Amino acid sequence: MEISEAIERFRGPLTGLIVSWGAPIADASELAQDSLADAYMSRKQCVGDVTSPDVFARWLRGFARNKFRNWLRGHQRRKKYVATIASEALEQMSDCEPVSVDPKLQQLREEIDRLPAEQRQVILMHYLEETCVKDVAALIGVTPKAVEGRLYQGRRRLKQRLEQLSDPGIVLRALLL
């Protein structure tokens, strides 16, 4: 598998996968770049047929997981010793024009974050870029059917959650009870 094809095929789902593990998007993107570069450079050591996208996806996932774990260890160490600044504060300090945020989309993003891990993972991988279900499945090592099932459940749960939140009666009943 050529590097350009690998980038095109796995850029979105890999970034989504790393985000689903808990890395912020900026770090996830960088981790995905590192993983792709390392996996491609070491492809000769892969015991399987690395020209097959399925095999390369599994090979790539191993690198990504190791990279993420290293990042997580470093992140935890940094959190321990360095005073962190909230991202909102950083935005306020920057000179950039404030970006208008659609409250509906913001709410949807929050609900995606609250999804069960498996559903959240496939939602992020599939919809971050329009990635085919087969590539998502190859990257997480499940069947395409399983991915479709998780996407279906995730979308249904999101719909239910947002409907509940938009219905004031439901919110009131929940508060009273």
Place this chain on the structure above:
Amino acid sequence: MSNEVPNQLMPEDDIRAALRIMRPDASEFAAAVHAKLRHLSQRGGDDPSLTRSTLDEPAWLRVAASLLPVQVFGKSIASKGASVAIAQLSFGQKVLAIIALPGVFVLLASLVVIWAFLQLRKSVLRQTGDYIATDQMMQASQRISSMAIGLNFAILAGLLLSYFGGVQIPAAAFFLAPAFVLVIVVSQLANEQLLDRRIVGSFCAVLLGFMGQVLVLMSLTAVGTPLLDQHLLNVIALLGLVVVVVLLKTNAFGRSSQSLQNHRQQVRSNRLVVVFALCGGLLAAAWFGRSYWQPVTTAEMQTYVESFDKAKFGSSSWEDWSIPARWLNAKGVELELERPKRALATSIDQKTFVPSIVNYGIDMGILGPAELSRRFDLDFVKRTVFPKYQTPHTRIGVIEPSIRVLNSVGALNDAERNELGRELDSMLWELKSNRVMTSPIRAARQIVELASEIDRPIDTEKHREWIHEMLGSLQSVESSGRRKGGFVAYPQVAASDHRATNDAVLLMETFGVPESVDLLALRSYLRPALSDRFRGLQPRALVRKATQERLESLPDVPGLSWTDYVRCEHNLIMVSLLVLLCIYATLAAPALTQSPVQTEVNAP
């Protein structure tokens, strides 16, 4: 993703819109990956720690290796590193991987054996009675014997499954089961106040006797990469059996309440058993351990080389002769080669004369220029070299004797040497890309040696990388029921070949030892074997010995350390520990006095 039930599902467009803010910029992303690739390429390309041999190890071993300091594994593999994607295994697999590492496993097994010693001691202290009823002893013996036989069959089945079923279980695991069962048996006997040396000793004897037979099977299957002849395991099991039998029979008599005549008869039969066990056991142990007390020596190699007077299998026998002969020559041993010289003359005079045997005569100096000029038509020989009518790959074998003859008699001028030097260099390059239809290691060795002989040596720096790659790829690391670790003669063949292995070591003399070659496995292939002296000293054994000595003489081959032995000989360690445990259990169990009736003390 289909929208089968659109009202119940969140619209895909909304999800995409929500996640758009997180979408990586495609061009920036690709540029960053390419920049990282360029950076990695400048740093040296592929990860050198991931060599082929480390990747050929079982996954659990590679993971285990990656979790422990590399110094644990010994000097000869310390340089290879042990990178592996640990994250690919689950937590349980990781735990198993660590336990399965030979070094860690031996440590854990040793702890288990120490625990077994303590448990046995505790059980012995629980035995308070001094008498055992005959019928009780009979019953207990029968029960224990059937348990021992069942256990042995279970171990045999496990070993067979592990070895022939392709299941990656360290064989040492099977030596732990008897230790556990021994503890259970002794503890049970102590609970019933039936802990008697005869019963425990019988159990241990059956166990070790059967174990000895299983170990013969293990020695024959040639699985793993041990550094010592695996028949040593049989020797240890046999010696353990002898000790247990001797302990059983020398301490058991004199403690029975039978009549004086019966007692004397018993003593006599016991003495016979002891003598038989000592003689038979020691003889068998000596036979199995022949490769240790009677190793192949330099003197034997010299005798073989000097006394070679008949090539039983033609050029093949000459090649087997030339390998130890060349090594002795390189070591500076003075050789008297009158008999090989006569044998070579006879071989050359035969109608079925194979030209390649001339090489061996020239190598050893038994075919001098005068002899060569007298025997061969030099004009004809020259015509076989310079018209290029042969394909390059088959040509080296054909032209080698001719070039050597011409070089030996001084019939090559500078221009011809230059031409041959270029030709040999191109043949070597050709070998790099096409090694299917030839024996590549042998051809490479022939080309390199021939180029050196005509004083147009090959540029080793230019060819080093691919020669190393070729050697790494042609080392036989697969278990095919035969010894692994040597080099294969042909890429299509899986089994190691002793001549190809010698050729590979000769190439290592010129090009250095490749990192991709597993030296422990290679040493394992070259270890002595019981069959070395089957119907006299075998030429194959001498070839292996000469190759081993040549390998050990290379400057970039590190010596073996004790950790290498721990890594490769965990079966040996486990068998030794088990034998010690059996001897201790027999020795520690009290010899109860046998009484014809059941006493109150012994009543369960």
